[in-house]
Amino acid sequence: MRRSTRPSRSATRCSPSRAARGRGRVVDRDTAPSDQRDPKRTEEPMSATAQAGGARWSAQAGGGAEGQSESIGASRPTTAAFGRARRIRTHSWFAPWLLCLPAIAFLVVFNLVPAINVVVLAFTNAKMLSGGTFVGADNFVRMLHDDQVGTALVNGLVYLAVCLPFLLVLPLGLAVLVEKKIPAIGFFRTMFYTPVVASAVVVGLIWTWLLDDRGAINAIAKSLGLITRSVPFLTDRWLLLLSAISLTIWKGLGYYMVIYLSALGSVPRELHEAAAVDGASAWRRFWSVTVPGVRGTMFLVGVLITVGALRVFSELFILTNGTGGVGGANVSIVMLVQMYASGFNGNLGYASALSVLLFVVTLVPLAVIARVQRRTEQ
């Protein structure tokens, strides 16, 4: 392996990574041609500037395997290219920031500012058409006395408690089933995924036709003589919540199935084969090979389900047409936010306080999941 005899300025200023140091090697980024560090690029046309830049990035990245390869017939950079490379190197501290600037600007303008704005608004009595004044913690105190907030929290937790196990396990089972390469499996995959892409309006209509007083389920049950009066799927508190949860699971199965499918693809087939050779049953292989192989994905799915369940809106909105059920017994926090922030009289301050509450409530289970994952990894 060739060792550079002339360390560059940048090499001394920007110390090489631990990996490079470990190998006792310093790359000469001024003189070494790019193909010396990237054999894949040997045949590619590349400007001298790009070559020099590529050299610098290669060195900063720690001088991996590509940095150790020998030069194969590449031309050396020109003097002008060296000059440009030096200028870039001189300003190297801001180059990454410059590249990230559009993304950072987007993030700040459309995520960070609104998020901070919501927190600030939570301490005001702002309305939709008029500016607000600082009211301290009044909105949060009001929340403590608002029975609808308590109802919304209970609904969210029930939603989470029921959805989480179903959506964590069922899509995995479904993914294992449709992973097999058998004729027409594509049809089943498509059918399972169809609810995911169905529009909210269509879903709302279908489920209302199914569940309302004169809906298909009640009509069939009546015609079979099973019931004499319609089952109040959309008017009873718990039945409505159950209906909305069913809708969520129905729509979520295909979505999480696809995530699991991609994770299953990365579980080494050799492990399955070895387990099979050892005489493990299909069930045993599932528990001992498949599940550990997709554990990381399960945590991700768990996080997505948790956030989704606590922020549930569309399902309840669809089934109650925005009322939150009879007596508002099925409202979610997001529905309360929507209710208070809508119309000319919209109370932005209180709606923002509810948003902050939702944020905090969502953080708790996420923290638990993160902790469990960390322990599992350890």
Next chain:
Amino acid sequence: MRNRRLVATLAGITTAMTLAGCGLSGAQADDAGSEPSSSDVTGEITGDVTLQTWALKAGFSDYIEGVIAAFEEKYPGTHVNWIDQPGEGYEDKLLAQASAGELPDVTNTTPAFGFQLAKEGLLEDLTQLDDELDSTYVAGALEGFQFAGIEGTYGYPWYLTTELNYWNTDLLTQAGLDPESPPRDFDELLAAARTVKSATDGQAYLMSKKPNLGDFASAGVKVINDEGTEFVFNSKDAVALLDEYRQAYADGLLPQDVLTDKFLGHTELFKKGAVGWTTGGGNFIAGAIADNPSLEDKFALSPHFGTPPLDVQGVSVPKTSKNKATAIALARFLTNAENQEAFADLVPGIFPSTLSSQSDFAASDGSDIAEAKAIAFASLDDARVLEPVQVSSAMSTIINQEIAAAMTGQVSSREALDTAVEKCNQMLSE
């Protein structure tokens, strides 16, 4: 070090942007311009103005375009840009326009929308600008745009509508009721509903409507105090009325899902022939027959129970209008007697708000459509805006939730109304 500086700079920018984003300011009166003065409207009537209507393009393009053409012909040099907003989400659209300070020069409003905009100082007080309001428009319509606690008039009344009762004669006959003599008040309605239920073995309904605040007001319940500062619809009369609905629901006189807003709605069920009674405007018949031709000749009509609801449409001129003279001229032209009468001739069931037009719509040729129009016209004298303009969408949601809770028996009528009043008053005071 440089990185720290960069981070500090970014933090500074973020803070600045955050503060900028925290302005909390909607469109304020001060932003919108100075107080109106007569000089604002004595300028030359010329140039461009924008007219915004609410869901009129689909059915009435020819009429509106005709009015615009006539206006542009009368005032050479003017040009009217007409925009029409869909029926759904009109409130949100107005809100967005108001927040951005971009309300059209002449904007279609209702008393409720006008109140919210006027409260924020966004509309011109027409009393200050037009001496002929009282001599041009009927008092009831003008009162729609005069709000408790705010001095002035904030909209030119445009067309008026009210409601009457429609009955399905087939269903009444099937239940042994006389279609020539439909129920005349709420008590008779309840009795007839019981008859229909027993005659059809619970397969058909006469009633299919959950009460709302308008129904309470129609029955004589005082909804808000005279100053418009406090809701008072938890009176003994209100509790008694809700108790009657509650009993009717428990007795199965109404469909179960009437409590959800997913419910198809009594007008839609009536059109399907599934229920025997609904309320509707004077132009309801034409639409019902178009949707279900089998309903033709099966209508019995009667005046609305209690106080009929008055629906007032109007046009307002925002303070942000840059061509106020032309905007005022267009609003006056659109709502003058000639144009309103032509519109009322075109649309059965709507009536002009101009004083000089009030004697022209009482005649009937005996057809159901003409009869409905005549009944609606006769009801105009008693009709009132039933739902106070102070009621916001969030308040409506809460009131509906509490009424639904009472009807299912989750809470008593008294508890439901007390809770609704308490929450609405809290919102009103904020």
